[in-house]
Amino acid sequence: MTSVATPDHAPAPFLEKAPLAQFVAPAKPSLVGLTRASLAAALGTIGVPERQQRMRLQQIWHWLYVRGARDFGEMTTLSKELRADLDRHFTLARPEVVAEQISVDGTRKWLLRLPGETDSRPHEVECVYIPETDRGTLCISSQVGCTLTCTFCHTGTQRLVRNLTAGEIVGQVVLARDRLDDWQKIGVTGPEAEKRLVSNVVMMGMGEPLYNFEAVRDGLSVVADGDGLSLSKRRITLSTSGVVPNIKRAGEEIGSMLAISLHAVTDELRDVLVPLNRKYPIRELMDVCRNYPGVSNARRITFEYVMLKGINDSLVDAKALVRLVKGMPAKINLIPFNPWPGTKYECSDWEQIEKFSEVVFDAGYASPVRTPRGRDILAACGQLKSATEKLSAREQLALRAMAMTD
Ligand code: SAH
Ligand code: SF4
Numbered sequence: 001m002t003s004v005a006t007p008d009h010a011p012a013p014f015l016e017k018a019p020l021a022q023f024v025a026p027a028k029p030s031l032v033g034l035t036r037a038s039l040a041a042a043l044g045t046i047g048v049p050e051r052q053q054r055m056r057l058q059q060i061w062h063w064l065y066v067r068g069a070r071d072f073g074e075m076t077t078l079s080k081e082l083r084a085d086l087d088r089h090f091t092l093a094r095p096e097v098v099a100e101q102i103s104v105d106g107t108r109k110w111l112l113r114l115p116g117e118t119d120s121r122p123h124e125v126e127c128v129y130i131p132e133t134d135r136g137t138l139c140i141s142s143q144v145g146c147t148l149t150c151t152f153c154h155t156g157t158q159r160l161v162r163n164l165t166a167g168e169i170v171g172q173v174v175l176a177r178d179r180l181d182d183w184q185k186i187g188v189t190g191p192e193a194e195k196r197l198v199s200n201v202v203m204m205g206m207g208e209p210l211y212n213f214e215a216v217r218d219g220l221s222v223v224a225d226g227d228g229l230s231l232s233k234r235r236i237t238l239s240t241s242g243v244v245p246n247i248k249r250a251g252e253e254i255g256s257m258l259a260i261s262l263h264a265v266t267d268e269l270r271d272v273l274v275p276l277n278r279k280y281p282i283r284e285l286m287d288v289c290r291n292y293p294g295v296s297n298a299r300r301i302t303f304e305y306v307m308l309k310g311i312n313d314s315l316v317d318a319k320a321l322v323r324l325v326k327g328m329p330a331k332i333n334l335i336p337f338n339p340w341p342g343t344k345y346e347c348s349d350w351e352q353i354e355k356f357s358e359v360v361f362d363a364g365y366a367s368p369v370r371t372p373r374g375r376d377i378l379a380a381c382g383q384l385k386s387a388t389e390k391l392s393a394r395e396q397l398a399l400r401a402m403a404m405t406d
Contacts, residue, residue, distance in 0.1 A: 015275045016147045021117050021162035030093040032174055033167030035218045046089050063178040065228025068183030092319040095168055095176040106131040123162055125206050128171045137200040142216050143207025148241055150274050154340040155206050163212040169219030173229055177339040200235040209238050210246035217254050244288050251293040258292055259302035264312050265320040290328055306337050307348035318359035332365045
């Protein structure tokens with residue numbers, strides 16, 4: 001049997017919190033992150049005639065997402081009048097960076113400030129860039145806080161929740177390219193010109209992306225647009241705690257890679273760790289994963305499993321985990337628990353994580369990473385929190401797994 005939850009780990013009193021804050025659009029909105037349709041509509045509002053909109057849109061799109069223009073003045077393919085008009089009505093603002101940390105291994109963490117409601121304090125979310133030899137992964141947020149209440153997750157304890165707009169979702173990718181000087185340079189051609197530091201995006205920061213469906217869908221469509229930021233959908237991974245109906249919808253309307261925060265192999269335990277399980281139990285979750293469009297050995301589903309000492313880390317759990325995903329093109333990402341002040345959980349011992357990973361590996365579910373096995377699995381993903389402290393060693397280890405989505 002798997003570890004049974006102790007009374008100490010009693011279920012959270014509710015499954016979901018209501019979002020408390022709304023986005024209040026500034027008087028002069030940013031064009032960053034608008035879908036093609038919304039951008040065309042925005043051009044219409046300032047009097048760009050319909051017959052010109054397609055061409056102007058294409059030009060602006062190029063400046064925004066290939067060149068990274070931060071000022072309308074840079075958009076030299078547009079007339080001076082149009083540039084001035086755009087400047088009068090819109091901005092090219094990205095989320096505001098309030099702190100930047102660069103770790104010795106090149107990982108960068110940005111604390112971002114987003115506007116709150118009038119008179120309320122601004123909100124903060126984090127965005128993390130994880131460089132690797134063959135790719136660079138950007139971990140982005142979908143909400144300030146999270147409406148869900150997973151008991152091991154710091155974000156879940158946060159009271160305030162606001163959905164990010166599509167613009168704020170795209171804005172994280174845009175500002176990472178700004179900070180990394182990762183835009184295509186004018187006059188540079190050939191394969192080098194096409195190479196970007198930010199090559200992959202994972203929605204594994206704050207929030208439950210599938211509870212902010214439209215903004216995430218629209219934002220990711222901009223990120224994946226081949227004439228702009230141009231990250232293929234195979235390089236975008238959306239992580240969800242298991243919002244079953246929206247997983248199906250994500251398959252149809254987003255088409256990114258999928259990661260599932262599984263964390264337990266029985267409903268009894270998952271009801272406690274991921275209370276949303278009471279609404280969408282494991283069986284339903286597995287069924288929707290099996291039917292996720294495009295799943296194949298080349299496009300496998302990632303199952304995330306946080307290692308909690310004495311809770312879900314027995315070898316019986318490991319075997320049950322392998323049984324659960326049997327027959328599905330799957331990867332298993334073991335995540336060392338990243339502790340936070342006030343948590344009742346502890347991270348499993350390294351030795352236990354290794355043993356657990358051995359069972360998973362022997363069943364044919366190795367993480368396809370280059371470093372020696374075991375080490376791969378120790379380098380796992382953590383959670384982001386709104387504080388400006390330095391990345392701890394464990395956080396650094398934890399963050400590396402987010403990059404392991406291939
Ligand atoms: N809400 C989404 C995505 C954000 S969380 C989801 O739950 O999938 C990204 C990953 O970090 C999830 O797998 C989540 O379970 C995991 N996570 C959350 N808190 C953690 C912690 N303290 N230590 C390690 N991983 C954690
Ligand atoms: Fe929300 Fe994901 Fe944290 Fe659960 S693990 S509370 S879904 S951010």
